[in-house]
Amino acid sequence: MTGQTAENPAATLLARLGAACWSLGAAESLTGGLLADRIVQVPGASATFRGSVVSYATDVKRDLLGVDAGLLAAHGPVHPLVAAQMATGAAQLLGTELTLATTGVAGPAGQDGQGVGTIYLACAHPGGVWVRHYRLAGGREQLRASSVDLALALGAAAIRPTGNKQDAPGR
Template sequence: MNEHGGGGLVNEHGAAEKAHQALRERGATLAVAESLTGGLLAATLVDVPGASATFRGSVTAYATEVKSSVLGVDEGLLAVHGPVHPVVARQMAEGVRRLLGATYGLATTGVAGPEPQDGRAVGTVYVAVAGPGGSLVASPELSGTRDTIRSGAVSAALELLLDRVAVEDHSR
């Protein structure tokens, strides 16, 4: 167990620290759009001392219509495919980046359970990052309890951000 009372948060906290460090080194900022993680990603990021230097804020777009009305996700896309879709994740990341004026936008959407949603199985998750070099979406393979899936989505999102920042840094 760690200081947070659970075993899984050590990796997420470490990844959040690394993300802030990487962003600070580049003078970059981050904004987050969350669905299935319901604020857990933002909470993990702000748990790091000094987070205000790089973290602009977050939008928890749990309701499908908020994804469209606040983040600018295409209504037609949502109507046809529902909120759990790779392009929805990408548009969420791009939307929050634009909305909060950040260098990078990071997004999560998926099904944490306990029941499938809109024909998508529990554990179906998409994470996306949008930055100066474009957008990238990943679909981690997650299973287990609702908490495990949500925690895994946070870890996957932070890993995707770290990978993207590193790639963009090397392309300069």
């Protein structure tokens, strides 16, 4: 993998996954494919990255990723357990060791009682599922881009270069 620098979080994550012999998948809502795009910009990404499910609609989260219908009905798609279930559902679907999920509100208006900038990210890996909550400021594109950066960092934190899991930042 080339371009492994702190300035390229996708390359960093892919290098760590490659060293661990783990594959990567994603379940995207908020980011709408931007996470996958950032990953596939890294030369050699296909050695590790299996794919991404863009589950923008709530019924796709339920029907394709297996997110609990009762959870979605009670809380809507912007919820920490939704992010966790998106990640685990995509991991099963894609057969990956590490799977990232993004859900949140990029605006212009809030959704289901959640304000613009409410973000939930999840990382499913062999040691479990980590979920992080953020309240970010900025416009729609800035929120989506920041969410991608945070998701990539969360994924990289889930493994050491040797492939061992470690505690995620913020724990």
